[in-house]
Amino acid sequence: MTGTTRVAVATSALGLAHDSDLPVLLEALRARGLEAEAADWNEPDRDWSRYSAVTIRSTWDYALRRPSFLAWAEAVEAATLLDNPADVVRWNTDKRYLHDLADRGVPVVPTRFAAPGEDVPLPEEGHFVVKPSVSAGAQDTARYAPHQRGLAAAHAAALHASGRTVMVQPYLSRIEEGERALVFLGGVFSHAIRKGPVLTETGLDNTRTPHPGLAPHQPTAPERELARAALAAVPADRPLLYARVDIATADDGRPVVMELELVEPDLFLGHSADGAARLAGLIRDRAASAARPRA
Ligand SMILES: Nc1ncnc2c1ncn2[C@@H]1O[C@H](COP(=O)(O)OP(=O)(O)O)[C@@H](O)[C@H]1O
Ligand SMILES: [Mg+2]
Structure with a gap:
């Protein structure tokens, strides 16, 4: 093979404007000798087969267009190497995967799901918390007090009216001690951060930044154990390029999975001395081992 290996980092208009990992990753890929471009997954005319690998990153606008996003992922995967893979994207873009984790014995935030037409089980x-099962960046997510059940029911009805499945969870007040995000690169623990609570007021929605008060975090042994158990339960046939396990503390003090982020998580690369370089190295190696002559 001649020439430089070309890779794409898939993003969105939102990502191009706000993804702080993106410039860091592009620079690290270029430092590894790759030709790297950021590419909005929505661009209709982009020829993804021109890249030896496509890495999904800040495709943050997929939530209201999940079917198109899944079709895009499958089309890209038919043309080149996609990470994380399309079947992982399908599984992980709907938080009903929390039930799969629970079925495999992984402690998760207790969650009830209600599809459109089903009763929404609001606690007495x-x-x-009420949120849609397909969401990112705390969109359409709100916390309610018991006297706000009417407001919560209206929120759930609006989600149902737009065809979305509703999730109901107890509000884990110990999240105010910090939610922890453990980042794995190539299946290996890389770094972790702690972030402040997002749902600081009740009855409100779409009102905050997704990651307030970031600080470095040294994960505890139970947190690492939980993250490993969650990742072991992922239906994937090769190690994931990247993963983030978001952990909260249940009322009894145990860590539980809030979210397993395998599609478009912030990886907080700025909080790791060499995370971007390691991720770029993994992308280069995967692109090289996937390289095959095209017919
Ligand atoms: N059950 C809950 N208890 C406490 N806080 C919650 C709960 N569910 C969501 N949150 C807050 O809302 C944020 C966004 O919810 P999350 O489930 O992580 O969805 P996403 O990040 O995909 O929008 C969380 O990071 C957390 O701060
Ligand atoms: Mg989250």
């Missing part, structure tokens, strides 16, 4: 006691 305690604060609770």
